[in-house]
Amino acid sequence: MCHLLELDAQWGCYLRLPSPIPYSYQITCFRSKMAVSLAWCFFCCHCLPLLLSLALPLHLAYGKPNSDVHVFSIHDMLPKSICSSSEASASSNSSRLQVVHRHGPCSPFSDGPKVSHGQLLDTDQARVDTFHVRVSAAAAAAHVDKLSSSPAVTIPARTGIPLGTGNYLVTVGFGTPRRDSSVIFDTGSDVTWIQCAPCNVCYTQEEPVFDPAESSTYSAVPCSSADCGRLDSHSCSAASTCRYDVQYGDNSQTQGTFGRDTLSLSTSPSDVLPDFEFGCGDANSGLFGRSAGLIGLGRGSVSLVSQAARKYGAAFSYCLPSGSSSVGYLTIGRRSPANTKYTPMLTVPGLPSFYFVSLTAIKVGGKPLPIPKTVFSTAGTLVDSGTVITRLPPTAYAALRTAFSQRMAQYSPAPALAILDTCYNFTGYEKVAVPTVELVFGRGATLNVDFSGILYVASVSQACLAFAANDRADDVAIIGNVQQRTHNVVYDVIRRKIGFGAKACN
Ligand SMILES: *[C@@H]1O[C@H](CO)[C@@H](O)[C@H](O)[C@H]1NC(C)=O
Ligand SMILES: *[C@@H]1O[C@H](CO)[C@@H](O)[C@H](O)[C@H]1NC(C)=O
Numbered sequence: 493m494c495h496l497l498e499l500d501a502q503w504g505c506y507l508r509l510p511s512p513i514p515y516s517y518q519i520t521c522f523r524s525k526m527a528v529s530l531a532w533c534f535f536c537c538h539c540l541p542l543l544l545s546l547a548l549p550l551h552l553a554y555g556k557p558n559s560d561v562h563v564f565s566i567h568d569m570l571p572k573s574i575c576s577s578s579e580a581s582a583s584s585n586s587s588r589l590q591v592v593h594r595h596g597p598c599s600p601f602s603d604g605p606k607v608s609h610g611q612l613l614d615t616d617q618a619r620v621d622t623f624h625v626r627v628s629a630a631a632a633a634a635h636v637d638k639l640s641s642s643p644a645v646t647i648p649a650r651t652g653i654p655l656g657t658g659n660y661l662v663t664v665g666f667g668t669p670r671r672d673s674s675v676i677f678d679t680g681s682d683v684t685w686i687q688c689a690p691c692n693v694c695y696t697q698e699e700p701v702f703d704p705a706e707s708s709t710y711s712a713v714p715c716s717s718a719d720c721g722r723l724d725s726h727s728c729s730a731a732s733t734c735r736y737d738v739q740y741g742d743n744s745q746t747q748g749t750f751g752r753d754t755l756s757l758s759t760s761p762s763d764v765l766p767d768f769e770f771g772c773g774d775a776n777s778g779l780f781g782r783s784a785g786l787i788g789l790g791r792g793s794v795s796l797v798s799q800a801a802r803k804y805g806a807a808f809s810y811c812l813p814s815g816s817s818s819v820g821y822l823t824i825g826r827r828s829p830a831n832t833k834y835t836p837m838l839t840v841p842g843l844p845s846f847y848f849v850s851l852t853a854i855k856v857g858g859k860p861l862p863i864p865k866t867v868f869s870t871a872g873t874l875v876d877s878g879t880v881i882t883r884l885p886p887t888a889y890a891a892l893r894t895a896f897s898q899r900m901a902q903y904s905p906a907p908a909l910a911i912l913d914t915c916y917n918f919t920g921y922e923k924v925a926v927p928t929v930e931l932v933f934g935r936g937a938t939l940n941v942d943f944s945g946i947l948y949v950a951s952v953s954q955a956c957l958a959f960a961a962n963d964r965a966d967d968v969a970i971i972g973n974v975q976q977r978t979h980n981v982v983y984d985v986i987r988r989k990i991g992f993g994a995k996a997c998n
Contacts, residue, residue, distance in 0.1 A: 560857040561899075561925045562943035566918045569949040572817035573597055587757040587804060587824040589662040591677075594781050596816025599661060600674050601698045601782040609950045612659075613910035615742060615779060616880040620962075620970060622741025623680070623846075623879070627872070627968040630842030659880060659973065660812060661783060662822050665756030666770075667707030673699060673784035677810075677822060679877040679983070682792035682845050683723065683738050685746050685771030686785030692774045698782040704772055710753040712772075719769055720750060722793050736771045744778020746771060746785070755796075757824055765800055789877070789983075790845035797985055800824050806985040810877065811997040814944035814978050820997045828982055832993035835933035837985070840872065847875045847983060849990055850934035851969055854888060856895040857927035863888045871962070871969045875981070875990060879972040881911060881948070882931075882959050888969070889961035892929070896957055899927040912948055912956035919953050931971065939971070939992045942978040 575598035592598040595607050663674045666686060673686050687694045689703040704710040712733035713720050720726050720734035727735045734750040748771050755768035773785065780786065788795045789808060797806055804825030811820040838848035851873040854861045864887075871885045884892065893914050903924070906915040918924050929946050931939040948958035958974045980996030982989075 560928050562928060563923055563925045564943050566921055566924050566952055574817060576818045587763045589757060589822045591660050591662055591810060591812060591820040591822050593816035594659055594661045598817060598819050610910045617911060618742040619879055620883055623970060624967045627843060630840060634841045666702050667753045668709040670756045671702050673702060675785045675787045676783050677787040677789055679789045679847060682788040682790040682795040683736060683771055684787045684796055685773045687776050688748060688772035688774055694776055695780060696782060697784050699784055704751060707753055710751055713750045713752060713769060740778060742779055744780060746773040746776040748773035748775060768799055769794060791985055792845040807983060809980055809982040811980050812973050812977050813997050814942060828991060829980060829993050832980060832982055832991040833937040834989040834991040835935050835937035837988040837990050847990060849873050849875055851931060852934055853932040854892055855930040857899055861891040861895055863891050870966055873969040875971045877973055879970045880974055882972040882975045883962050883970045884959055885965055885969055886961045889959060892959060896927060906954045909950055909954055909956050911960040915954050915956035917953045918955055937992060939979065940994060941975050945975040945977045948974060
């Protein structure tokens with residue numbers, strides 16, 4: 493009788509004990525979608541104590557149903573062709589901006605050229621490579637500083653190359669009268685810029701190009717200004733105005749006049765930043781899609797966060813939507829909902845703009861993976877809005893892949909997709925159960941990755957574990973934007989902490 497009860501730990505079976513306790517109980521498994529009811533166990537006197545001793549620890553370990561697996565409909569995860577958000581919410585009344593994926597149907601450029609998953613992931617690697625070069629160059633510079641007290645050893649603290657460009661857009665207004673500009677936002681760089689007329693070299697953008705001559709509040713920053721000197725790369729024009737120059741890691745670039753004008757964060761007249769400093773780009777090329785430019789949300793002094801600090805406090809938060817057909821938000825200013833858990837924001841010498849945190853553990857299905865803490869501390873970790881796929885130290889990724897694929901053994905494998913090597917073919921399934929994945933940070937803050945952040949679903953027949961390994965054990969780990977989906981991610985720059993709160997976009 494009792495041998496009927498096979499508790500399949502791997503699939504998160506749970507035991508229900510309706511009252512009166514000894515006579516009937518039920519075991520439900522996600523895998524079989526089958527509820528086995530066993531009534532009237534005649535030999536209860538013998539079996540039940542044994543059963544309970546076996547089952548209760550399991551029940552306790554796995555907790556409530558669903559706590560260690562996500563069960564979802566595969567069709568809900570497929571890329572949609574229709575934006576699920578109503579246009580009305582586009583104009584919010586605070587410094588809360590609507591965030592859309594640049595390649596999805598909610599993007600203002602949704603009729604633009606389609607980008608394949610492979611292309612998107614290859615571009616992502618270019619951004620990650622740039623992070624690795626910059627972080628290791630900074631580490632080398634710090635090492636040289638430590639070795640030598642001689643002031644003659646000068647390695648540029650800023651190696652100059654920002655990252656490739658990000659994937660999420662917000663719409664803000666520049667100038668008086670305001671001109672709407674849909675721009676990429678990027679926590680990995682500082683300078684905000686838009687394309688400006690007259691263009692020397694401009695790529696094709698969706699909205700009309702901003703013409704500073706038509707704005708009554710625009711002025712160029714003189715090259716003698718201290719603000720000009722704060723730019724990583726600047727020069728002086730013939731007219732003694734400040735020229736900026738940003739080269740991104742994916743070979744995208746922008747150059748032009750560093751100017752000041754009114755920045756409108758929303759349609760409300762109170763949400764304006766007068767004399768906001770930004771690049772008025774007259775020579776721009778690269779992977780900016782049809783956006784008007786980019787908003788820099790790094791920690792450096794020229795970033796939007798720093799410039800908005802006096803009005804809003806040096807803090808911002810965003811929620812990236814679960815898919816490209818829904819919308820999220822970007823809020824400038826401090827907003828920390830009750831469910832947000834914080835981890836310290838760390839700084840690495842020579843890299844003042846990046847947001848470092850301390851990743852300490854990874855859990856799959858609620859169980860910590862056997863990864864020594866030094867694996868994480870050797871690499872270091874940063875949080876980035878523009879990197880798509882989270883990159884982990886090789887040892888950590890191997891442990892994640894092993895635990896994940898053990899729990900996905902029932903599904904057929906599918907071919908790799910660019911950098912994603914653990915893929916499944918869900919053809920024929922209505923519902924799919926994936927184990928939870930939690931990223932645990934210093935002081936216990938946990939990012940319990942939404943199921944939209946565990947699998948990168950290219951199609952029903954190719955859904956891949958949305959994590960990848962770094963090449964080297966000392967390459968910095970990066971928490972990418974797929975894993976941040978649906979969380980309120982708070983960057984509290986002034987209090988030096990980063991927070992994660994679940995289920996935030998709606
Ligand atoms: C407008 O602002 C108020 C108060 O800040 C807020 O409660 C409300 O939800 C906002 N409305 C929208 C559409 O964002
Ligand atoms: C996925 O599985 C289905 C059914 O098992 C099969 O017909 C199809 O060829 C598979 N697709 C890929 C890409 O492996």
